[in-house]
Amino acid sequence: xxxxxxxxxxxGKVAIVTGGGDGIGRGACNILAAAGASVMVSDLSADxxxxxxxxxxxxxxxxxxxxxxxxxxxxxxxxxEKTIDIYGTVNxxxxxxxxxxGGRENPFKIDREYVERIYSINVFAPWRLCQLTVPxxxxxxxxxxxxxxxxxxxxxxxxxxxxxSSKAALTHLSANLAFDFGPMDVRINCVAPGAVRTxxxxxxxxxxxxxxxxxHTPIRRLGNVSDIAGAILYFAAPASAWISxxxxxxxxxxxxxxxx
Numbered sequence: 001x002x003x004x005x006x007x008x009x010x011x012g013k014v015a016i017v018t019g020g021g022d023g024i025g026r027g028a029c030n031i032l033a034a035a036g037a038s039v040m041v042s043d044l045s046a047d048x049x050x051x052x053x054x055x056x057x058x059x060x061x062x063x064x065x066x067x068x069x070x071x072x073x074x075x076x077x078x079x080x081e082k083t084i085d086i087y088g089t090v091n092x093x094x095x096x097x098x099x100x101x102g103g104r105e106n107p108f109k110i111d112r113e114y115v116e117r118i119y120s121i122n123v124f125a126p127w128r129l130c131q132l133t134v135p136x137x138x139x140x141x142x143x144x145x146x147x148x149x150x151x152x153x154x155x156x157x158x159x160x161x162x163x164x165s166s167k168a169a170l171t172h173l174s175a176n177l178a179f180d181f182g183p184m185d186v187r188i189n190c191v192a193p194g195a196v197r198t199x200x201x202x203x204x205x206x207x208x209x210x211x212x213x214x215x216h217t218p219i220r221r222l223g224n225v226s227d228i229a230g231a232i233l234y235f236a237a238p239a240s241a242w243i244s245x246x247x248x249x250x251x252x253x254x255x256x257x258x259x260x
Contacts, residue, residue: 007239011036014087019097021048023198027225028232033061040083042068070125080132089140095126096148100163122166143186146235178245187244189235194251196223219252
């Protein structure tokens with residue numbers, strides 16, 4: 001029988017997390033570091049990235065902060081190059097940075113620039129980072145990619161067409177890339193959160209909206225960052241060594257919706 005500690009031990013592994021300065025990304029950075037990984041904390045805000053990295057090092061972990069705008073290809077290249085320079089390789093990639101949603105996408109009031117921006121952040125940037133990191137993962141002998149999608153990738157709701165379809169595209173992209181990366185011993189999976197208590201949710205949540213969500217949630221609470229971080233750790237760790245191309249929905253067992 002496998003030792004439980006070994007199944008979730010990331011000692012000697014190197015992780016990149018985008019959007020690591022806040023919310024789910026911050027939770028991912030902390031749990032991966034706690035499991036032994038060296039973490040490159042990437043965020044659009046250098047200050048937020050530094051705060052997360054400092055938090056990890058204060059707890060005895062290993063982390064480096066870096067500013068990265070995932071819309072800029074040069075920043076993505078620099079993120080990977082800097083990781084290799086500092087830590088020698090990369091084994092784990094968490095594509096967490098994202099944009100959109102919140103039921104604010106009236107199809108008659110958004111423009112092409114908005115659509116392109118959402119798809120660039122939610123689909124192109126994860127694909128590009130996969131392209132940049134997978135050769136290093138294959139060379140190191142250990143690779144796991146975790147793409148953060150959303151239950152909006154399967155839910156149908158008003159004013160969510162672009163965000164929802166971008167997350168659906170990321171999910172389907174991941175399932176297809178599993179066939180490309182599998183022979184290289186690199187896994188790729190998705191975590192699809194429901195409504196999680198983050199600053200982003202706080203910007204749209206109301207007591208009435210929360211009550212609607214909870215009516216569709218068997219585990220009668222909204223999610224916490226730690227709920228999603230645990231799923232990310234599972235896919236990053238050896239415990240999921242024979243799992244690829246899959247989606248783990250973490251939403252309290254139900255269907256959280258913005259309207260009824």
